[in-house]
Amino acid sequence: MISLKKNIAVSESGFVFNPTTGDSFSLNGVGTDILKLMKDGKSEAEIKSTVRTWYDVDQDTFDKDYYDFLKMLGQYKLLDAE
């Protein structure tokens, strides 16, 4: 399962801090919700269904955006290696 690194801090307003590298990031609303759900240990299926109940988006669109977002998290070294 893809998960966020344990030491990544995510604030309520979407500010992300990686204490290992010192990098900081900002998220928009949907990005913040996804990271919070990941931090809570939710599975991919749970994250997708939760976001779709909160936001007005169809499954195909969200799937495409979700995988692109995960790619960016990986690019920024915010995900666990496994």
Place this chain on the structure above:
Amino acid sequence: MEKQRYERPIIRRLNTGVMNKFGTKTEYEPVTHIDDCAVKDLLADYGSPLFVISEKKIHETYQEAKRAFTTRYPKVQFAWSYKTNYISAVCNVYHQLGSWAEVVSGFEYQKALKNGVPGSKIIFNGPDKTVDELKLAMENKSLIHIDHLDELYTLTELCEETGIRPKVAIRINMDTGIYPMWDRFGFNYENGQAWDAINKIVLSDRMDLVGLHCHIGTFMLTANAYGVAATKLSELALSIQSKYGKKIQYIDMGGGFASKNTLKGSFLSGYDTSPSFDDYAEAISTSIMNAGFVEDELPLLILETGRAMIDEAGYLLGSVISNKRLSDGRKATIMDFGVNIMFTSFWYDHKISPAQEFSHHTEDTVMYGPLCMNIDVVRENATLPPMKRGDQVVVHTVGAYNMTQWMQFIALRPAVVMIDLQGKPHLIRKREELTNIDQQEQMPDYLKEFKL
């Protein structure tokens, strides 16, 4: 519970230190309406993409230009530059405002006549005027601006043949201190070509030399060059008067005034760098008035400015086709309009605004058009809120040259709508269809059938 408006999830690394020299976000409010017409309604009614012309903005800009010149100089005449935008409804807005027509081809000349412009109010410029076109212009008493000696000789022959004495001007190129110098059009001032042409015209006594014309460049970011040009043309006019006793009736300063667009590579936006009509007017009128004309013999000042007159009145509405991630991690947005209908994206970083509500988050994106061509780049880098398929945008300041230089390439050209002074949209050019292209083609009989 009502669902929240969805926006694609984005994460953006925060950088400290030197600020991004390209700035941060530029869009704060969506552009949902143009002159009280909703963008989404226009696109629903006329299809996407869609060019929109604001008649209100044309009027405002024209009055601004007119005020700038007429408050400084007593005799001013604008001539609408057809090549900038020759959709007939657009031309007629300028003609209703009092502009003559300035054309650079037989096709444009015919268009001006068809629009109802009297022949005597058409300025015929350009290096390519055929014998028949010159004859027609002579018969219509149009102002013929001679570009080269071959044209002068052709005109002289036609004068003999027809017995008509046309009104002519010569186009003069000169060093005004700017680069590049546009010396491919007209006769050079410094090396004596201009005087050679003037002598030939006056001494042949077959035509009336009534004007002097120049057009020193395009998107001129310095008004001073116009001052230099106006001084040189005025000196020439006064010299002609003292040498031959003939008064030059008008000085035509051509066009080339910059619009508020931002040139590619420019650090500041066009709003900060382009001179105003007042700057150009001050430079030109001061030079002519200080040249030494007797007060009641000041020549008429003709201006053919096109780009600065209409660029801001034109909008291109379009929609997002798709988003994708490029191999180097950059975000790319594919729009349903490209360089085929927005030729000016080769020169400008056009301002692009989303037409629907968005959050304060932005991301850098490359904006591509829909063509299957690598060169189809609308913006190499734009900082915009995340947009999804179907979202709509408004591209600003596209009124000049796009509706004349657009290509029927890969896709058909879109419709053009003009919003009148009361805020009512009018279709002024229909969306192209396959039949528009097909009707020009002919199929030889032996190619009509095939088996696959």
